[in-house]
Amino acid sequence: MPKNNFPKLHNAMWPGLVGKGADSEPGLELDVLLDLTAKAEVNGVKFDGIDIFHVPPHTNIDCDDDEIKRLAERVQRRGLMIGSIVSPVWPPVGGGSAMGSAADRKKFVENVRKSCNLGRRLRELGVRPYGIVRIDSSCSPGDWAKDPVGNTKKIAQTFREACSVAADYGERLAAEGEICWGGMHSWKDMINTLEETDRPQTIGFQADMAHTLLYTMGYNAPKSRLLPAKFDWKSKTTLDEALKKMTDALRPWTIDFHVAQNDGTVKGLGYHEKTGRHCMVTDKNGKLDIPKHAGLWMRGKDGGLTKAFHHICWDGCMFPNDVMLQQKTWNDILATMIKVRDKHGWVA
Numbered sequence: 001m002p003k004n005n006f007p008k009l010h011n012a013m014w015p016g017l018v019g020k021g022a023d024s025e026p027g028l029e030l031d032v033l034l035d036l037t038a039k040a041e042v043n044g045v046k047f048d049g050i051d052i053f054h055v056p057p058h059t060n061i062d063c064d065d066d067e068i069k070r071l072a073e074r075v076q077r078r079g080l081m082i083g084s085i086v087s088p089v090w091p092p093v094g095g096g097s098a099m100g101s102a103a104d105r106k107k108f109v110e111n112v113r114k115s116c117n118l119g120r121r122l123r124e125l126g127v128r129p130y131g132i133v134r135i136d137s138s139c140s141p142g143d144w145a146k147d148p149v150g151n152t153k154k155i156a157q158t159f160r161e162a163c164s165v166a167a168d169y170g171e172r173l174a175a176e177g178e179i180c181w182g183g184m185h186s187w188k189d190m191i192n193t194l195e196e197t198d199r200p201q202t203i204g205f206q207a208d209m210a211h212t213l214l215y216t217m218g219y220n221a222p223k224s225r226l227l228p229a230k231f232d233w234k235s236k237t238t239l240d241e242a243l244k245k246m247t248d249a250l251r252p253w254t255i256d257f258h259v260a261q262n263d264g265t266v267k268g269l270g271y272h273e274k275t276g277r278h279c280m281v282t283d284k285n286g287k288l289d290i291p292k293h294a295g296l297w298m299r300g301k302d303g304g305l306t307k308a309f310h311h312i313c314w315d316g317c318m319f320p321n322d323v324m325l326q327q328k329t330w331n332d333i334l335a336t337m338i339k340v341r342d343k344h345g346w347v348a
Contacts, residue, residue: 004345008130008311009045009337010083011037011330012258014053015278019318028324030058031074038078040330045338047330049081051131051313054115055088061114068118072127082122083131083311084174084206084256087115089138097139099154099182105161108138112162116169123170130310132174132256133166134206135159136181137193141220144182148189155183156196163202174206174256179220179266180275186221187212187246194253204255207297208315209288210262210278212250216242219266233264233287240293247296255308257297258315259340261286278316280329281336291339298344305346312340 016028037047052059052071060067075082088111089095095111096104115133122128137144137155144151159175166173177190184190190205197203216239218225226242233239263285266274279286300306314333323329 002347004341004347006307006346006348007257007309007341008048008081008083009334009341010049010051010081010311010313011040011047011333012051012053012313012315013058014051014055014086015315015317015319015324017053017055017058020321025321027057028321032325034074034078034080036325036327036330038080039327040334042331042335042338045334047080047334047337049083049311050075051084051086052082053086054118055086055093059118061088061094061111063118065121068121069125072122072125076127082128083313084134085115085119085131086134087112089135091138095138097143098137098158099139099144099151105154105158108158109161109165112173113165113169116166116171119171120169132172132204132206134176134256135162135173136176136178137183139182140180141182141185144185148183152183152189152193152196155193156198159193159197159203160199163197163199167202172255173203175203176206176208176211176256176258177215177250178208178211178275179214186218186224187215187226187250188224189221190215191249191253200253205250205253206256206258207247207250207254208258208260209290209293209297210258210260210315211275212246213243213262213264213288214266214275215246217264239287243293243296248301251297251300251306251308254297254306257294257309257312259290259294259312259337260315261288261290263287278318280316280319280323281332290336291343294340295344298340305344307346312337 020027096107183193216226261279
């Protein structure tokens, strides 16, 4: 019986930049991360590709066609593909709040357009056969809470405008649910924002296993918590029930997926607000059974495969550089990704 070859296995490039910089460690160059990804191997299986961060120094936001061609060549030369693209929607990199002023929202949509153009061109160059453009609301839960109804409507309107742009480029958008983004900081508010946007053919949900674990804890939205306060993590049944309720609600919207681990705490570093702490797959404090709990996102209520996305991506932000520069780190991650695909993948 042939081994599962879908979904394809990808590694994220943004951990080389997120939480790095002046107030932390220096960022890691894209070529360094590409080499570590390409060299990872477990029993003859390698990563199929990468997901990219549309932010310098990895990728110039206003990249011209020659720059895009060079990016494609750098990736293809290592036997890799490109999947999803993180769009630079935040003010520090030229974006704007999705619920901000008209000028802010225009900047948000314009940077989404730039990422969609990058995505389309990479498809035309044959290096990107699948993937979405990732966005968030680029605003805090505290600011959003000053007018939840009105601000959700503003975010949804901005998302609709971004959807119209994405559709023109043949792209789909995925909003990554994290506790640090207003209107996306709980599983209930995430659904409300997507429903208010009302463009299911163009926008969906990007599920990250580490961030969504914090949804069950109600970290920035106590009324939406699914686990009891002072939860005893030894109660595996209670955790499974909470995760099932959340994934049943969000799975119909899910079009992109990050494999990740979390120890039930939050972390912020550099310019990144506190969000679900990513842990190494080997971390003894990790609360998730990754192969098992990944199935809650990859299989429907009936247990059948959804096949809603053609690749899955490892996400592990804010790890120290000395950890990220060890080849063993990526071999361990790849081994876990393979377990997920063996359990919930398919042959195509």
